[in-house]
Amino acid sequence: MKQNLLTFADWTPSAMQNLLELAHTIKQTPAAYAKVLAGKSVAAVFEKPSLRTRVSFDIGINKLGGHMVYLDCQAGKLAGREDAKDMAANLSCWADAIVGRVNAHSTLEQFVSASRVPVINALCDMYHPCQALADYLTLYETFGKVDGLTMAYVGDGNNVTHSLLLVGALLGCHQIVVTPPGHTADATIVAKAKAIGQQTRAQISETTQVSDARGADVLYADTWLSMGDTTPLATIKEKFMPYQVNEALMAQTGARYVLHCQPAHRDLEITSTLIDSEQSLVMRQAENRMHGQNAILTHLLGA
Ligand code: CP
Ligand code: NVA
Numbered sequence: 001m002k003q004n005l006l007t008f009a010d011w012t013p014s015a016m017q018n019l020l021e022l023a024h025t026i027k028q029t030p031a032a033y034a035k036v037l038a039g040k041s042v043a044a045v046f047e048k049p050s051l052r053t054r055v056s057f058d059i060g061i062n063k064l065g066g067h068m069v070y071l072d073c074q075a076g077k078l079a080g081r082e083d084a085k086d087m088a089a090n091l092s093c094w095a096d097a098i099v100g101r102v103n104a105h106s107t108l109e110q111f112v113s114a115s116r117v118p119v120i121n122a123l124c125d126m127y128h129p130c131q132a133l134a135d136y137l138t139l140y141e142t143f144g145k146v147d148g149l150t151m152a153y154v155g156d157g158n159n160v161t162h163s164l165l166l167v168g169a170l171l172g173c174h175q176i177v178v179t180p181p182g183h184t185a186d187a188t189i190v191a192k193a194k195a196i197g198q199q200t201r202a203q204i205s206e207t208t209q210v211s212d213a214r215g216a217d218v219l220y221a222d223t224w225l226s227m228g229d230t231t232p233l234a235t236i237k238e239k240f241m242p243y244q245v246n247e248a249l250m251a252q253t254g255a256r257y258v259l260h261c262q263p264a265h266r267d268l269e270i271t272s273t274l275i276d277s278e279q280s281l282v283m284r285q286a287e288n289r290m291h292g293q294n295a296i297l298t299h300l301l302g303a
Contacts, residue, residue: 016170023295037066043095085114132163133292147172152213157185169196221245
């Protein structure tokens with residue numbers, strides 16, 4: 001039966017752990033996976049800009065022996081020329097999977113309903129599952145485990161927050177979500193993560209106080225304004241500046257490492273010096289995008 005990867009919300013803890021370990025194995029022994037996508041093609045539809053996701057999918061698919069076709073929708077919205085469901089139905093005539101970076105999660109749901117082949121979420125307004133997998137792979141490599149660690153996410157409650165919550169809960173990672181008032185994560189997704197945490201003993205808490213991040217093993221920063229958000233920076237900067245992830249916050253919380261999904265805005269959500277410091281796992285996260293995605297592709301399309 002066709003499987004998709006839109007959110008990880010319906011995955012079991014053991015399936016999530018297996019995927020994490022597959023990503024780790026593929027990274028260690030790439031030659032053993034060099035033909036997983038032999039003769040297969042992936043269509044990648046991007047409604048929003050990308051550096052890491054686009055390049056890591058393209059090169060990663062190549063390393064698995066497959067081929068990627070990039071479709072740039074930035075010049076004209078996807079739904080402008082033809083309906084999303086028609087696009088997906090056409091793509092699935094030729095491609096073996098569809099990777100989609102879209103404005104609205106509902107577009108991915110339309111892709112799923114019309115496509116005969118798996119659909120992979122490469123970021124939407126609500127989720128960024130490929131990012132979260134790479135991030136927990138990075139923690140797995142760094143600490144030798146994810147279960148029992150504590151991550152404090154500091155900033156805007158957004159797509160990255162939501163996927164970190166879901167994947168982290170599945171892997172047993174405690175999470176403290178620190179957001180300014182009015183910028184909390186989606187309540188339904190937080191509730192889902194808490195429900196998953198009942199099974200894995202991951203504790204999820206929300207706060208507006210950065211001091212509540214004390215004791216976290218790692219801090220996580222993301223942009224204050226996500227792609228498509230037209231709020232002028234000047235109107236939120238004052239509100240968000242106390243939530244900057246910087247050396248003082250690292251010292252105050254005792255966190256050993258800092259993560260950021262990138263693109264980063266130096267000296268806004270994170271200090272430039274911290275990104276470049278020995279405490280930064282930022283480039284490891286970027287590197288691991290490819291290995292995580294190759295595990296997803298192997299899981300969905302492998303023999
Ligand atoms: N982290 C991430 O998704 O980066 P891009 O937007 O460059 O793909
Ligand atoms: N929250 C950010 C993540 C970018 C990778 C955005 O959606 O723009």
